[in-house]
Amino acid sequence: MDTQFLVSLSIIIASFALYIGIAIYNKAKETSDFYVAGRGISPFSNGMAIAADWMSAASFIGMAGTIMLLGYDGLAYIMGWTGGYLLLTFLLAPQLRKYGRYTVPEFIGDRYESHTARMIAALCTIIISFVYSIGQLSGSGVVIGRLLEVDAKVGTMIGVVLIAFYAAFGGMKGITWTQVAQYVILIIAYLIPVVFMSLQLTGNPIPWLSYGKIVGEFQQLDQQLGISQYTDPFLKGSKWQFLALMFTLMAGTAGLPHVIVRFYTVSTMKAARWSGAWALLFIGLLYLSAPAYAAFSRFILIKNVVGQKISELPAWTEKWINTGKLQIADANGDGILQWQEMVISNDIVVMATPEIANLGMFVIGLVAAGAMAAALSTAGGLMIAISSSFAHDIYYRILRPNASEQNRLLVARISIVAATVLAGLVALNPPGVITQIVAWAFAIAASTFFPALVLGVWWKRSNAAGAIAGMLVGLAVSLGYILAAKYGGFSVAGIVDTGAGIFGAVAAIAANVVVSLMTKEPSQSVQEEVYDLRYPEQMTYKDGQVWMR
Amino acid sequence: MKQIDKKVADAYFRERVRLIVIFLIIWFIVSFGVVMFAESFKNMTFNGFPFHYFMGAQGAVATFIILLFINAKVSDNIDKKYGISEEKNEQLSAGKALDH
Numbered sequence A: 001m002d003t004q005f006l007v008s009l010s011i012i013i014a015s016f017a018l019y020i021g022i023a024i025y026n027k028a029k030e031t032s033d034f035y036v037a038g039r040g041i042s043p044f045s046n047g048m049a050i051a052a053d054w055m056s057a058a059s060f061i062g063m064a065g066t067i068m069l070l071g072y073d074g075l076a077y078i079m080g081w082t083g084g085y086l087l088l089t090f091l092l093a094p095q096l097r098k099y100g101r102y103t104v105p106e107f108i109g110d111r112y113e114s115h116t117a118r119m120i121a122a123l124c125t126i127i128i129s130f131v132y133s134i135g136q137l138s139g140s141g142v143v144i145g146r147l148l149e150v151d152a153k154v155g156t157m158i159g160v161v162l163i164a165f166y167a168a169f170g171g172m173k174g175i176t177w178t179q180v181a182q183y184v185i186l187i188i189a190y191l192i193p194v195v196f197m198s199l200q201l202t203g204n205p206i207p208w209l210s211y212g213k214i215v216g217e218f219q220q221l222d223q224q225l226g227i228s229q230y231t232d233p234f235l236k237g238s239k240w241q242f243l244a245l246m247f248t249l250m251a252g253t254a255g256l257p258h259v260i261v262r263f264y265t266v267s268t269m270k271a272a273r274w275s276g277a278w279a280l281l282f283i284g285l286l287y288l289s290a291p292a293y294a295a296f297s298r299f300i301l302i303k304n305v306v307g308q309k310i311s312e313l314p315a316w317t318e319k320w321i322n323t324g325k326l327q328i329a330d331a332n333g334d335g336i337l338q339w340q341e342m343v344i345s346n347d348i349v350v351m352a353t354p355e356i357a358n359l360g361m362f363v364i365g366l367v368a369a370g371a372m373a374a375a376l377s378t379a380g381g382l383m384i385a386i387s388s389s390f391a392h393d394i395y396y397r398i399l400r401p402n403a404s405e406q407n408r409l410l411v412a413r414i415s416i417v418a419a420t421v422l423a424g425l426v427a428l429n430p431p432g433v434i435t436q437i438v439a440w441a442f443a444i445a446a447s448t449f450f451p452a453l454v455l456g457v458w459w460k461r462s463n464a465a466g467a468i469a470g471m472l473v474g475l476a477v478s479l480g481y482i483l484a485a486k487y488g489g490f491s492v493a494g495i496v497d498t499g500a501g502i503f504g505a506v507a508a509i510a511a512n513v514v515v516s517l518m519t520k521e522p523s524q525s526v527q528e529e530v531y532d533l534r535y536p537e538q539m540t541y542k543d544g545q546v547w548m549r
Numbered sequence B: 001m002k003q004i005d006k007k008v009a010d011a012y013f014r015e016r017v018r019l020i021v022i023f024l025i026i027w028f029i030v031s032f033g034v035v036m037f038a039e040s041f042k043n044m045t046f047n048g049f050p051f052h053y054f055m056g057a058q059g060a061v062a063t064f065i066i067l068l069f070i071n072a073k074v075s076d077n078i079d080k081k082y083g084i085s086e087e088k089n090e091q092l093s094a095g096k097a098l099d100h
Helices: A003-025 A031-036 A043-054 A057-099 A104-111 A115-148 A152-202 A207-225 A239-253 A257-265 A269-305 A316-323 A349-356 A361-399 A405-427 A434-458 A464-487 A501-518 A524-532 B006-036 B051-081 B086-096
Strands: A326-328 A342-344 A539-542 A545-548 B002-004
Touching: A003 A115, A003 A152, A003 A361, A043 A152, A043 A257, A043 A269, A043 A361, A057 A104, A057 A115, A057 A239, A057 A257, A057 A269, A057 A342, A057 A349, A057 A361, A057 A434, A057 B006, A057 B051, A104 A115, A104 A257, A104 A361, A104 A434, A104 A524, A115 A152, A115 A257, A115 A349, A115 A361, A115 A405, A115 A434, A115 A464, A152 A207, A152 A269, A152 A349, A152 A361, A152 A405, A207 A269, A207 B051, A239 A434, A239 A501, A239 B006, A257 A269, A257 A361, A257 A434, A269 A342, A269 A349, A269 B051, A269 B086, A316 A326, A316 A349, A349 A361, A361 A405, A434 A464, A434 A501, A464 A501, A524 A539, A539 B006, A545 B006, B002 B006, B006 B051
Parallel strands: none
Antiparallel strands: A326 A342, A539 A545, A545 B002
16 A cells, blocks of 8 residues: 555546535435425536536546547547537427426326336336446446456446435435535546646747647658557548437437436526526637647657656556556567557556656646546436436326325435446446447437427427337337447448447437328327427417416 | 516527527537547648647637537526526525525
């Protein structure tokens, strides 16, 4: 046990104490608080909570590394994970807020007047959130494993216990304010190393302005090393894969149940629009910094690591080689490390940066705490989504309509624990790297909820049969494509598993429209409700007339 | 509760939709549009970056954020123009909170 370990551990424990303190303070008493935090959180705070909910282990730990390894092609993640907020804020969030339900399956069930649609939506919520949380848990495994210098598997198990504990304990109300705190910690932890690196490498403390110069320098450096150009487009995949992945991430964003439910916590349609704007600003702070991280780390690796004698590599490399995340092999036996002789896992770039830039123990500990905040906050939101789908939509709305509040709360808590443990078991042997697993969750969301929600809000003719057909077709196509592309080597126009959402979404929209038109139109009252979503709360549409209250 | 002219209500909706359509067109151009023609921007530079890289890493994201704030602000103005009061909205949605 060295000093670094003690410093990191105390910072993490201090941050946890803060989260748990907030959760206890807000301990949810009623179910309405448990799910949507008793409506009425300001757009500014809600923006931070959305941002923390949103920025997962994949964003915090994995994204900078992904960009460093993929070059320009990695930017699909940057644009995809931010651009989706426009679809969400323009097309869905305010309208869903006016419709006023607790969960996404509840909206789908009531809008389409169908228990079958509700059931499918609840199952889709569980599938999407479950896949997503596998990525989070394996991310927390990387952090805890590195910190305690244990195997990532043991780290994952510790993460499971932590997440199950506080998601089941606090509910959404605890989680909203906890997430605000988590956002603050994670963004500070993310920005400090990149600001210092910017200062060290360029003399300018503002990374967003300074790293262009570094990116520009790569042209020459890459030529000298004889490797492919960092900024050249479409080297790691086809242009169509880039576009398909970007679409998948955007549409998936607008269809993720645990993000949408955040917009139910604001008071009005106007507040929903402002929440979306603040959320993207807070998210943008991290997403605009990730490519800077990538550029700086790559620059340091080229300058200080590549071309060195293997026996004289910087000290930080050793610890990462021990975890198996950094592999070095002297392939040509000259005792000097070439770029090609190094294999870096994209999960370590952010975690290793403070060590690479020699920023000291406190910053290293802070980054570990920030990464934990990112993994836990998203996992917490996901677990609430899973438990509300099960306890509220399936158990209460379908199976046991007269269940008592206490009873439902108990079912919600049990389902959180069960889901966390199950996801943890899968995360012990993750089926892909974090960013990839997360992209699958987005593909499924883009193929099931995105079409059902957009058509449900904007097209009053869409009916139950259409929605059911759309969700099932979308689910089948996206899952089928992911499996066929990952395990069967199947691809269309070079689009691999992570871009599956484009096919699923198009198929689902087509199925929804065709089946809706072939079957009976929805009831008059539902059509009026959909028409009503065109206007702000104060205007109501009724019997073909608009009323002002 | 008083009835308002359907034409006025429709005009409100049209204004909001026009706004959304304009924003989504810009959204599409700065993201998908630039990617589609990435190769042709390779030799332009901006602040040290090749232009296509700048758009992917910063330009598109900054545009998204700005569009969302403009949308929130302009929508507020449209609401004001049609005499929508936020206090009234809050009151109405609070009343709409579900009882189960």
